[in-house]
Amino acid sequence: MVTTQDTKTSAFPVDWNESIDSGATFMFDPMHFPYPVSPLLQSTMGPAFATGFTTAVNEYNLPIHTVEVCHRNHYRYDRQVMKQPASDEEMRQISEAAEASMQREVGRMMDQWHDEHLPNITSRLNRLRNLDVEGASPDELVKMLDEVGVIHTDFWRIHFRVVLPMFMSMQLFDEFYAEVFEGTESDAHALVVGALSESIKGGMGLSDLAALARTLGLESLFRETTTDSLPSKLEATEQGRQFLARLDAYLADYGLRQDLFEYTTPTWQEDPTIALASIRSYLLIGRDARADYAAKAQSAEDASTAAREHLAAYPEAVRGQFEAMLQFGRDGAFMQEEHHFYIDQQGIALLRLFYLKVGQRLAEAGAIERADDIFMLHIDEVRRLTGDSETGSDGDGVRATVATRRDEMRQAHTMAPPPFIGDPPTGPPPNGNPMERAIMRFFGGPPQKSDVAGQLKGNAGSKGVATGIARIARTLDDASHVEPGEILVAVTTTPPWTPLFGVASAVVTETGGALSHCAIVAREYGIPAVVGVHGATTAIKPGQRITVDGTSGIVTLDS
Amino acid sequence: MTHHSSGPQCPLVWLHHAPSSRADAGGKGASLSQLAALGAPVPNAFALTTQAWRWFAISLGLPRRAMDVNERDLPRVRADIMTAPLQDFIAEAISDGYLAFQTLLGDDLALAVRSSATTEDSSSFSFAGLHDTILDVRTPAALESAIRQCWASLWSDRAHAYRMVNGFATETAEIAVVVQQLVRSDVSFVAFTTDPIHDRDDHLVITATWGLGEAIVSGLVVPDQVVVGADGSILDYTIGGKHMMVIPGTGRDEGIRHVAVPRLLQSQPALSREQVTAITTMTRSLSARLGYEADLEGGFADGSLYLFQARPITTIAAQPPAVSMRLEEQLSVSRQ
Numbered sequence A: 001m002v003t004t005q006d007t008k009t010s011a012f013p014v015d016w017n018e019s020i021d022s023g024a025t026f027m028f029d030p031m032h033f034p035y036p037v038s039p040l041l042q043s044t045m046g047p048a049f050a051t052g053f054t055t056a057v058n059e060y061n062l063p064i065h066t067v068e069v070c071h072r073n074h075y076r077y078d079r080q081v082m083k084q085p086a087s088d089e090e091m092r093q094i095s096e097a098a099e100a101s102m103q104r105e106v107g108r109m110m111d112q113w114h115d116e117h118l119p120n121i122t123s124r125l126n127r128l129r130n131l132d133v134e135g136a137s138p139d140e141l142v143k144m145l146d147e148v149g150v151i152h153t154d155f156w157r158i159h160f161r162v163v164l165p166m167f168m169s170m171q172l173f174d175e176f177y178a179e180v181f182e183g184t185e186s187d188a189h190a191l192v193v194g195a196l197s198e199s200i201k202g203g204m205g206l207s208d209l210a211a212l213a214r215t216l217g218l219e220s221l222f223r224e225t226t227t228d229s230l231p232s233k234l235e236a237t238e239q240g241r242q243f244l245a246r247l248d249a250y251l252a253d254y255g256l257r258q259d260l261f262e263y264t265t266p267t268w269q270e271d272p273t274i275a276l277a278s279i280r281s282y283l284l285i286g287r288d289a290r291a292d293y294a295a296k297a298q299s300a301e302d303a304s305t306a307a308r309e310h311l312a313a314y315p316e317a318v319r320g321q322f323e324a325m326l327q328f329g330r331d332g333a334f335m336q337e338e339h340h341f342y343i344d345q346q347g348i349a350l351l352r353l354f355y356l357k358v359g360q361r362l363a364e365a366g367a368i369e370r371a372d373d374i375f376m377l378h379i380d381e382v383r384r385l386t387g388d389s390e391t392g393s394d395g396d397g398v399r400a401t402v403a404t405r406r407d408e409m410r411q412a413h414t415m416a417p418p419p420f421i422g423d424p425p426t427g428p429p430p431n432g433n434p435m436e437r438a439i440m441r442f443f444g445g446p447p448q449k450s451d452v453a454g455q456l457k458g459n460a461g462s463k464g465v466a467t468g469i470a471r472i473a474r475t476l477d478d479a480s481h482v483e484p485g486e487i488l489v490a491v492t493t494t495p496p497w498t499p500l501f502g503v504a505s506a507v508v509t510e511t512g513g514a515l516s517h518c519a520i521v522a523r524e525y526g527i528p529a530v531v532g533v534h535g536a537t538t539a540i541k542p543g544q545r546i547t548v549d550g551t552s553g554i555v556t557l558d559s
Numbered sequence B: 001m002t003h004h005s006s007g008p009q010c011p012l013v014w015l016h017h018a019p020s021s022r023a024d025a026g027g028k029g030a031s032l033s034q035l036a037a038l039g040a041p042v043p044n045a046f047a048l049t050t051q052a053w054r055w056f057a058i059s060l061g062l063p064r065r066a067m068d069v070n071e072r073d074l075p076r077v078r079a080d081i082m083t084a085p086l087q088d089f090i091a092e093a094i095s096d097g098y099l100a101f102q103t104l105l106g107d108d109l110a111l112a113v114r115s116s117a118t119t120e121d122s123s124s125f126s127f128a129g130l131h132d133t134i135l136d137v138r139t140p141a142a143l144e145s146a147i148r149q150c151w152a153s154l155w156s157d158r159a160h161a162y163r164m165v166n167g168f169a170t171e172t173a174e175i176a177v178v179v180q181q182l183v184r185s186d187v188s189f190v191a192f193t194t195d196p197i198h199d200r201d202d203h204l205v206i207t208a209t210w211g212l213g214e215a216i217v218s219g220l221v222v223p224d225q226v227v228v229g230a231d232g233s234i235l236d237y238t239i240g241g242k243h244m245m246v247i248p249g250t251g252r253d254e255g256i257r258h259v260a261v262p263r264l265l266q267s268q269p270a271l272s273r274e275q276v277t278a279i280t281t282m283t284r285s286l287s288a289r290l291g292y293e294a295d296l297e298g299g300f301a302d303g304s305l306y307l308f309q310a311r312p313i314t315t316i317a318a319q320p321p322a323v324s325m326r327l328e329e330q331l332s333v334s335r336q
Helices: A004-011 A039-059 A088-107 A109-130 A138-180 A185-189 A198-215 A219-224 A227-235 A238-254 A273-285 A289-310 A316-364 A371-376 A379-387 A391-413 A434-443 A495-502 A517-525 B022-037 B050-060 B071-083 B088-108 B140-153 B157-165 B273-290 B327-335
Strands: A025-028 A064-072 A075-082 A420-422 A455-457 A459-462 A465-473 A487-490 A506-509 A529-531 A545-549 A554-557 B012-014 B045-048 B111-117 B133-137 B175-181 B187-192 B204-210 B224-228 B234-238 B244-247 B257-260 B294-301 B304-312
Touching: A039 A064, A039 A075, A039 A138, A039 A371, A039 A379, A075 A420, A088 A109, A088 A138, A109 A138, A109 A316, A138 A185, A138 A316, A138 A379, A138 A434, A138 B257, A185 A459, A198 A219, A198 A238, A198 A273, A198 A289, A198 A316, A198 A495, A198 A517, A219 A227, A219 A273, A227 A238, A227 A273, A238 A273, A273 A495, A289 A316, A316 A371, A316 A379, A316 A495, A316 A517, A371 A391, A379 A391, A459 A506, A459 A517, A465 A506, A487 A495, A487 A545, A495 A517, A506 A517, A506 A545, A517 A529, A529 A545, B012 B022, B012 B088, B022 B045, B022 B050, B022 B111, B022 B175, B022 B304, B045 B088, B050 B071, B050 B088, B050 B175, B071 B140, B071 B157, B088 B140, B088 B175, B111 B140, B133 B140, B140 B175, B187 B273, B204 B273, B224 B273, B273 B294, B273 B304
Parallel strands: A465 A487, A487 A506, A506 A529
Antiparallel strands: A025 A075, A025 A420, A064 A075, A455 A554, A459 A529, A465 A545, A545 A554, B012 B045, B045 B175, B111 B133, B111 B175, B187 B204, B187 B294, B204 B224, B224 B234, B244 B257, B294 B304
16 A cells, blocks of 8 residues: 555654554544644644544444544544444444434435534634633633633534535435446536535635726736735725725635644635735636636536436436435535535634634743744643743743744654554455445545556546646645646645636645545536545656546646 | 228227227237226227238238247248238228327327237236237337237247147137337336235235336346235335336337336335325226236336236146245246
C-alpha cells in the first residue's frame, strides 16, 4: 500500500507500542487533515469528533462501537472500533438493526435536517457568536470553555447524524442507476447536479460582486491591482467603498469559512483576500454563476427526462423506485454542501473566533504573547491559564511551550505521515453493504497505479476532459492564485476552495473518491475532476501542462 | 370485407363476441372466449382460426399428422410456412384485425401473438410452452411474421416429438393464433385454483413477479409464491429471487427485453395485500364457473387487473401429492 512514502516513514517517529493496545490500526485521513494540526485543535476537535461520532453511530445502531482519534507528530489519525458480536445470531441482529435504522434515516433525512438538525446547529452557532468573552470573569470563562467543548461535540454528533444517511442516499441512487441503466457513474451524476445549496449560493454571491465591480467601473482597478493591496485601493474611492460595503454584507453571510479543518487560518471575514481573488477571477473570465447554475439545473432536468423515457416500459415499481432514488441522490448531493456550510465551515470558523478572543484575554493578561498563540496550547493548558487570575507568573514557561510547539509544527510539515500507524490493516476495506461501499467511494479506496508512463491514475470524479497549466496548491492561499484556465492540483480541497472551481478549468486531488466533497463540487461547477491521485502534488510539477480526463480518471503529463 | 366469397367463412373471430370452439380457435382461444363470456377482464383479442391454417397448409401441401413427416424434414416445413405467400383472404383478415386494433389502441398498439393449438390446454395434456408466443408486436409486417412463427411452431422438433410420444401421432395437427392486446403489466401472476403443494383444494397458490408474465412461464425467475387460505388470508408469502424481468420495448422499439431487476426490488414482494385479495376473489369466482381446476395467467397494469389466459391444471392428475417438491419444480413439470 505504501510506496514512495515508505522511505520517508523513518522520519516519522512513532513510539507506538507504549501507548496503544496491540492490534490497533489508526488511519491517516489526508482528505480532511493533510497537514499537521494545531495543539488546540488536537485537544478540542480530537475528543469532540471521537465522542460526537461515537454517539451518532450508537444512536443509529451501527456496528461501530467507538471512534478514537490520536495525534502523532501533530498529524491526526483515527480508527473505528467495531462491535464484537459474541455469536452469529448477535451479528445478524446488529446488522439488521443498522440496516433498519439507516433505511429509516434515509427516508426522513430532509425532514430531520429542517426540523431538528438545522435548528440545533443554528442555535449553537448563535450561542458561539454571542458568548461574552471580554466581559466574563475567570470562573465564567472556564465554564464557557466547557460549554464550547460540549457545543463542539454536538457539532460532530449532528455532523455524523447528517452525513451517514447522506452517503447512504447518494450510494443508493448510484447503485440503482448502475443496475437499471447502461451508462457510467458520470451519467448517473448528471441527473443529481443542480441543487441550490448554500455553497452554490455563496458562489453566486461572488459572481454578483464581480458584476457589481463592473457596474461601478472598478474593472480596471481589479485588473491592475494585486489582491493584497485591493482593500486599501478600494477604500480610496466612493465606488470602492460602495463595493466594500456590499462585500462586508456578503461576508457576514458567507465569510465564516477558512482553509482546512484548522483554527490557525483566518476566516474570510478577517481576511477578505481570497474572496477578492475569486471576485477578480470571476470578473476577468466574465463568469455568471447564476447562468451557470441555471444551465446545470436544466441539464440535470434533461438527463432526468431522458432517464424517465428510457424507463417508460418498465414496471411501475421500477419507475417509482427511480423517482425515490433520484430524490435521494439529489438530497444527498444537496446535504453534502449544506452540512459543510453550517457545520464544517461556520462551526469551525466560530470556534476559531471564540478561541481567538480567549487568546486575546490571555495575551492581555501576559500569559501569552499574541492572541493566536492560544492555538499552540492544549485545551487543558488554556483552561488552567484562564482560571488562574495570576497567569502572568507562569508567562515564561507558557511562552517557551508555544515557541517549542511552533518549531514542532514547522518540523512536522517536513515529514511524510504514513497512511496508518500501529498494526497493518487486515485485508481490503469492507465492501459488503451500501454504507461500506459509500464510505469507500468517499475516501476513494487504495491508491491506483497507472502502467502507462506519463500517466497518473485516480478516481473519475467529474466527467469531461481539460488541458491546462498545473497550479500546485498546498493551501487555499496558494490556490487563490489560480489563473483562469489553469488546473488546480492539491492534496485535498476543502469547501472554502469551491469558488475557485469557477476559475480553474479542472481539478486533481490526491484524496477522495466519487462521493468526496471535491468530486461533488466539481460536478456542480461542471469542470473535470480526477480525485484520489496518489502523489499528484509531487508527480505533477508547477507550470507543467497536463490533461485531466475526469471520465476515465486519468491524468496525462506533457513531457 | 369482400373476401367471404373467395374462401371459407370467418378466418378471424373476436373472442369476446361469441363463444368459440376449441376446434376453431384452439385451446387458448376457446378458454379466452369462455373467460370473456364469464365477464373476466380479458384484453381484446381475435383468433385467426384453424380454418385459416388449414387452407394455408393444404395449399402448400404441408403434412397434417405427426406420423406423416420425418423429423429431418421439419426445417423445410417450417421454412415453407415462414415464406410461402398467404392467400388473399387470410392476409386481408390479418389486416382487418390489425386495423381494428389500431382504431382501438392508436399509437399504443402493442400485441401479444400466441399459438393456440387444438390439442393444447386440454385437461390431460397441457402442450404448454411447446408452441411459440411473440410479445410486443406493433407493425403489420411484424404481425404477419409472428403469425407465421406460431404456425411454424406447430412443427417444431419438440412439438413433433411430443405428439409422437404422447399418442397424437395420428391426429391432425391444427393450430389457431390468438392475437391479443399486449397489457404492459407492472406485475404478473399465475394463480392456481388449487394448492399442489399441500394438496388442498380449498387453498389458492399465486406466483408473481415484476413485469410481463413471460418471466414466470418461461422459468426465467423464481417468482414470489403466495398461499391463500380458504378464508382469503395469506398463509404464506415466500419472496422469490426475481433477478430478471421481461418488459416491452421502449419507445418505437418493438419486442420484449430481458432486463435485470434492481436489487432493492428483488427482495420486495411483487404483490400487495390488496392485489392478492383481488386475484383471490376473481380466481375463486371464476374457478367455480369454469368447471375445472385452472391456472390463470394475468397481470396488473396501471392499477387494473387483467387476465390473459386460463389453463386446466394437468399436474393434479399426473402427479401424486408430493409435499417435498418445490412449487417451481412442479410448475416446470406442468409447463415443459
